[in-house]
Amino acid sequence: MLKKIGAVTLIGLLTLTGCGSQTGGTNNQGGSSAGVKEVKIGALLPLSGAVAPIGETCKRGQELATEEINAAGGIKSLGGAKLVLDFADSKGDPKVGMSEAERLIMKDKVAVMTGAYQSSVTYPSTQVSEKYKIPYVVPVSVMDDITERGFKYTFRLAPKASWYSRDQVKFAKEMGEQTGSVPKRVALVYENSDWGQSSAKGWNKSVPEAGMEIVLDAPYPSSSSDLTPVILKIKQANPDLILFTSYTSDAILLTNGIAEQKINAMGMIGQGGGHADPEYLKNVGKNAEYGFDLTEWSPDLGKPGVKETNAKFKQKYGVDMNGEAAESYAAMYVIADALERAGSAEPEKIREALAKTKITSGPGMILPYDSIEFDQSGQNIHASLIMVQVNNGQRSTVWPFNAKNPDYKVVWPAPKWTDRK
Amino acid sequence: MQTLIAATLNGLFMGSLYGLIAVGLSLVFGVMKIINFAHGALVMVGMYAVFYMWSLIGLDPYLSLVVVVPVLFLFGYFLQGKVINPVLKREFGRNGHAVILLTVGLTLVLQNAALLFFGAYYKAAKTFVSGMTWDMGGVVTSVPRLIAGVVGAIVILGLQLMLSKTDLGKAIRATGQDREAAGLMGINDYKIYNIAFGLCLAILGIAAALMLPMYYVQPEAGKIFEMRSFVIAVLGGIGSLSGAFYGGLIVGLIESVTAQVWSATAAEMLIFVVFIGVLLYKPSGLLGK
Numbered sequence: 001m002l003k004k005i006g007a008v009t010l011i012g013l014l015t016l017t018g019c020g021s022q023t024g025g026t027n028n029q030g031g032s033s034a035g036v037k038e039v040k041i042g043a044l045l046p047l048s049g050a051v052a053p054i055g056e057t058c059k060r061g062q063e064l065a066t067e068e069i070n071a072a073g074g075i076k077s078l079g080g081a082k083l084v085l086d087f088a089d090s091k092g093d094p095k096v097g098m099s100e101a102e103r104l105i106m107k108d109k110v111a112v113m114t115g116a117y118q119s120s121v122t123y124p125s126t127q128v129s130e131k132y133k134i135p136y137v138v139p140v141s142v143m144d145d146i147t148e149r150g151f152k153y154t155f156r157l158a159p160k161a162s163w164y165s166r167d168q169v170k171f172a173k174e175m176g177e178q179t180g181s182v183p184k185r186v187a188l189v190y191e192n193s194d195w196g197q198s199s200a201k202g203w204n205k206s207v208p209e210a211g212m213e214i215v216l217d218a219p220y221p222s223s224s225s226d227l228t229p230v231i232l233k234i235k236q237a238n239p240d241l242i243l244f245t246s247y248t249s250d251a252i253l254l255t256n257g258i259a260e261q262k263i264n265a266m267g268m269i270g271q272g273g274g275h276a277d278p279e280y281l282k283n284v285g286k287n288a289e290y291g292f293d294l295t296e297w298s299p300d301l302g303k304p305g306v307k308e309t310n311a312k313f314k315q316k317y318g319v320d321m322n323g324e325a326a327e328s329y330a331a332m333y334v335i336a337d338a339l340e341r342a343g344s345a346e347p348e349k350i351r352e353a354l355a356k357t358k359i360t361s362g363p364g365m366i367l368p369y370d371s372i373e374f375d376q377s378g379q380n381i382h383a384s385l386i387m388v389q390v391n392n393g394q395r396s397t398v399w400p401f402n403a404k405n406p407d408y409k410v411v412w413p414a415p416k417w418t419d420r421k
Numbered sequence: 422m423q424t425l426i427a428a429t430l431n432g433l434f435m436g437s438l439y440g441l442i443a444v445g446l447s448l449v450f451g452v453m454k455i456i457n458f459a460h461g462a463l464v465m466v467g468m469y470a471v472f473y474m475w476s477l478i479g480l481d482p483y484l485s486l487v488v489v490v491p492v493l494f495l496f497g498y499f500l501q502g503k504v505i506n507p508v509l510k511r512e513f514g515r516n517g518h519a520v521i522l523l524t525v526g527l528t529l530v531l532q533n534a535a536l537l538f539f540g541a542y543y544k545a546a547k548t549f550v551s552g553m554t555w556d557m558g559g560v561v562t563s564v565p566r567l568i569a570g571v572v573g574a575i576v577i578l579g580l581q582l583m584l585s586k587t588d589l590g591k592a593i594r595a596t597g598q599d600r601e602a603a604g605l606m607g608i609n610d611y612k613i614y615n616i617a618f619g620l621c622l623a624i625l626g627i628a629a630a631l632m633l634p635m636y637y638v639q640p641e642a643g644k645i646f647e648m649r650s651f652v653i654a655v656l657g658g659i660g661s662l663s664g665a666f667y668g669g670l671i672v673g674l675i676e677s678v679t680a681q682v683w684s685a686t687a688a689e690m691l692i693f694v695v696f697i698g699v700l701l702y703k704p705s706g707l708l709g710k
Contacts, residue, residue: 220680224685226431229432229680260554282543283543283637
């Protein structure tokens with residue numbers, strides 16, 4: 001019985017693909033601009049399972065942007081066509097993600113895809129859309145490989161994972177240039193599993209390139225009962241700059257130990273993980289002051305529209321926007337911009353328009369990037385991260401300089417421990 | 422040089438604390454021949470007890486010992502009497518696997534109960550010694566670690582005196598050496614078991630109070646210390662209290678000094694290399710019989 005159903009579906013699918021090739025894509029929401037009333041956008045997200053809360057956050061970002069775009073008159077070059085989000089639940093599972101992507105493309109005939117939050121789902125589902133030549137805009141997933149497979153239909157807004165180590169160093173270098181306190185000696189302190197080790201690989205390239213010297217390379221097991229040995233090692237190396245890749249408990253132990261041993265560095269820079277965990281600030285208290293953390297987005301970002309958009313979001317959903325919501329929101333504007341320039345809902349035309357994207361202002365630009373522009377591989381070359389500094393228990397955006405919180409002045413170098421109250 | 426001295430001191434202090442935790446494990450094994458897999462979870466229970474005395478009543482962790490130690494002793498006494506002994510009795514004369522499984526089950530119960538009632542959050546007590554340091558000509562030592570090291574050594578010494586000099590101590594040792602012969606001499610062996618387990622919990626209570634000013638508590642906080650305890654107790658000779666103390670010092674020193682001359686990852690490896698080396702050379706451990 002089951003086999004029979006399978007066979008029938010298969011025949012059905014074959015007929016559908018057959019139709020598609022015969023009529024040259026006109027069944028995809030119509031090839032001519034005149035008859036288009038709405039453009040269907042497939043949104044693949046983990047809407048159930050362990051990561052469902054983050055999937056929901058992405059969905060909210062997409063919905064808010066879509067409402068705004070439609071309220072502003074839709075896609076004007078398509079006679080005011082409205083955007084329609086077609087949600088599919090990946091359950092956070094790559095296999096489900098692939099079959100759902102297939103369903104969105106084949107059955108629902110979406111013109112563009114977006115999603116899928118987790119790199120592990122984005123990676124195979126972009127492969128599906130590549131096969132069917134449907135453009136896929138990736139707002140969040142950071143795994144490097146996603147845009148390194150020579151795909152033509154995958155476009156990523158977010159920075160790559162390896163850019164985290166790059167931007168930590170870039171920030172320190174620019175702070176040195178700006179203030180005259182130039183860091184030279186760098187200590188690398190990282191947990192010794194694959195996350196930390198891939199960071200270290202990045203640092204080993206970016207630190208020497210920035211003209212700094214690595215004076216300490218200190219991997220450690222994140223489940224250590226005592227990190228004093230690592231802290232003493234940092235003390236002996238006497239670095240100007242300490243770069244971390246840490247989980248929560250080790251970030252707590254390291255920060256407290258560095259305060260105890262009064263290790264004075266110009267800057268101590270984390271990259272999310274433990275340093276971004278609210279538990280971290282709660283547990284280390286004052287010892288976290290003047291520390292930096294690299295992150296995707298922050299509601300205090302000094303860019304036009306951020307405050308207003310965040311207020312709208314908060315009014316609608318009761319919480320502040322976060323990085324995932326902001327990136328998903330911006331991705332809808334990237335899609336709308338491409339549709340506008342394409343003047344068509346045909347996937348091929350949309351792809352061509354996406355490849356020529358150059359957005360520097362407008363409602364979608366609530367991200368810290370200067371502009372959105374994709375290279376040959378589909379990667380947004382201007383994607384960047386932001387740096388926040390902890391002061392009085394608050395995280396304030398300090399970098400990139402043109403997106404900083406205008407009400408906050410960065411403290412660099414950090415005051416000596418003995419000078420702190 | 423200064424860092425090396427500081428690292429050595431830190432290794433000795435932490436080692437003494439590790440030794441104190443391992444002593445509880447060694448005592449339970451020495452008397453009852455039970456390998457207690459709930460040891461780490463019981464460390465966590467002690468830490469939560471100390472933490473809540475501090476956060477709810479405002480009692481300093483060191484002062485809270487006055488309350489926490491007797492309470493934990495009673496908790497251990499009844500845990501042994503009501504939960505472990507019945508299984509031990511039924512298992513009498515057999516291999517005793519059920520008791521090991523029981524302690525594993527106990528771990529899961531305690532950890533998940535902590536998760537349920539206290540949440541997965543990291544909780545730390547900020548006391549007057551937290552973050553306090555002592556600077557001796559450039560050798561900076563953390564005061565809570567110094568206190569932990571010194572008090573740990575004193576407690577182990579006191580326990581050893583108690584076991585060798587008092588009647589109760591002699592009864593405990595007799596039960597550990599030959600349970601049936603001790604029974605024939607009029608010693609109530611199950612009651613001794615209760616007391617030994619109670620003592621183990623009391624020791625863990627002290628260790629918890631020493632740790633809290635410099636550490637955090639979380640449902641899995643005891644796990645790392647449990648792993649260390651097993652290595653130390655076996656390294657020093659399981660059942661031997663001074664063996665556990667020296668084992669603790671060795672592990673603490675390796676951990677702290679190796680990280681200076683090599684790396685923290687290497688330290689983790691070296692501890693187990695030494696462990697395997699000692700077992701190959703002397704299977705009963707350094708001071709084991």
